Amino acid sequence: MLIGMSLRIALLGLLRAKGPASGYDLAKKFEHSIDHVWQAGHTQIYPELVKMAADGLVTVEAEGARGRKIYEITPEGQRVLREWLLGHEPSMTVRSETALQTFLMPLLDRDDAIAVVERIRDRFERRRAELDCESTTGFGRYALKLGLAQVTATVQWADEVLADLRRD
Amino acid sequence: MLIGMSLRIALLGLLRAKGPASGYDLAKKFEHSIDHVWQAGHTQIYPELVKMAADGLVTVEAEGARGRKIYEITPEGQRVLREWLLGHEPSMTVRSETALQTFLMPLLDRDDAIAVVERIRDRFERRRAELDCESTTGFGRYALKLGLAQVTATVQWADEVLADLRRD
DNA sequence: GGGATCATGTAACGAGTTACATGATTTG
DNA sequence: CAAATCATGTAACTCGTTACATGATCCC
Numbered sequence: 001m002l003i004g005m006s007l008r009i010a011l012l013g014l015l016r017a018k019g020p021a022s023g024y025d026l027a028k029k030f031e032h033s034i035d036h037v038w039q040a041g042h043t044q045i046y047p048e049l050v051k052m053a054a055d056g057l058v059t060v061e062a063e064g065a066r067g068r069k070i071y072e073i074t075p076e077g078q079r080v081l082r083e084w085l086l087g088h089e090p091s092m093t094v095r096s097e098t099a100l101q102t103f104l105m106p107l108l109d110r111d112d113a114i115a116v117v118e119r120i121r122d123r124f125e126r127r128r129a130e131l132d133c134e135s136t137t138g139f140g141r142y143a144l145k146l147g148l149a150q151v152t153a154t155v156q157w158a159d160e161v162l163a164d165l166r167r168d
Numbered sequence: 169m170l171i172g173m174s175l176r177i178a179l180l181g182l183l184r185a186k187g188p189a190s191g192y193d194l195a196k197k198f199e200h201s202i203d204h205v206w207q208a209g210h211t212q213i214y215p216e217l218v219k220m221a222a223d224g225l226v227t228v229e230a231e232g233a234r235g236r237k238i239y240e241i242t243p244e245g246q247r248v249l250r251e252w253l254l255g256h257e258p259s260m261t262v263r264s265e266t267a268l269q270t271f272l273m274p275l276l277d278r279d280d281a282i283a284v285v286e287r288i289r290d291r292f293e294r295r296r297a298e299l300d301c302e303s304t305t306g307f308g309r310y311a312l313k314l315g316l317a318q319v320t321a322t323v324q325w326a327d328e329v330l331a332d333l334r335r336d
Numbered sequence: 337g338g339g340a341t342c343a344t345g346t347a348a349c350g351a352g353t354t355a356c357a358t359g360a361t362t363t364g
Numbered sequence: 365c366a367a368a369t370c371a372t373g374t375a376a377c378t379c380g381t382t383a384c385a386t387g388a389t390c391c392c
Binding site: 094097112149 | 178204206259261269284291325329
């Protein structure tokens with residue numbers, strides 16, 4: 001219960017922010033609201049909720065139709081969540097396939113390198129447009145702004161590199 | 169051999185860029201040159217090199233002192249590397265603990281939120297300073313510039329959020 | 337009744353981390 | 365000769381993905 005808590009924290013945070021929910025509901029929320037920050041499918045969420053209930057972080061508040069189980073965050077869960085938000089030093093480990101492509105770019109000749117950077121630029125520009133459409137007032141507004149800032153920085157980087165490569 | 173090739177690609181790229189090397193050498197290079205793009209320890213690298221040799225992507229060019237095995241990239245390895253660089257669509261899945269903290273920030277009261285953002289700002293400012301010291305002319309210069317752009321964007325985001333939170 | 341969606345799970349696998357284990361060579 | 369570093373590996377574990385499996389309920 002000491003490391004790799006991130007999925008738990010994401011689940012606790014969603015339960016705290018949006019109230020009691022089933023595993024199914026939480027999986028939907030992962031697809032939508034928290035998507036650009038953390039991903040998890042139902043096959044990961046269901047067993048994790050069972051373990052979290054065993055650890056006293058959530059309880060089954062009610063059982064609804066079709067075997068639907070509604071989970072609620074406990075006071076202990078709220079304590080753990082708050083502690084993580086205030087005290088956890090996020091790991092700085094990065095594993096980005098895009099960054100790996102950019103790292104290895106000097107192995108390519110000029111035209112191939114330009115093609116690779118153009119593809120990256122297009123991808124991130126599309127992503128920027130997607131994020132730009134989302135509500136800037138909701139619960140996740142700070143994370144959304146951060147995502148936008150990082151995506152925009154990547155597009156600008158691509159523009160600079162393209163200008164640089166084409167200058168030769 | 170179709171998915172999750174990233175570690176292989178990183179190893180092939182390092183062998184292509186810097187010439188033949190042992191698993192130990194490659195582990196050192198992961199600690200230094202490619203560190204801010206991809207991480208891997210020796211316990212992951214040694215078995216992977218064995219599998220890559222079995223798949224014909226690398227060969228043991230020579231065996232040196234102390235059981236040191238020097239690996240070299242094969243023509244097939246170069247083909248696979250080039251194909252990945254030109255054709256692979258990087259996955260957009262993000263799993264950032266920092267972004268998770270920012271997403272859940274609205275759960276905190278004003279003072280706690282400020283403390284969290286200040287910690288994030290400090291961390292990324294330190295990271296920015298580190299990257300700023302690195303050579304801007306070496307092999308990884310494009311990836312370095314990208315890392316700097318993203319880190320700088322994060323510091324700017326933190327400054328804006330802090331100004332916003334303190335205005336209340 | 338049949339298809340869409342709701343709702344929950346298990347099993348097998350791959351990727352990555354931590355801890356453990358061993359021995360050779362260099363340097364003080 | 366002792367400590368540091370070079371150099372390779374295995375084992376156990378966690379995290380995350382993909383594929384498989386099942387049944388209930390709603391709506392046409």
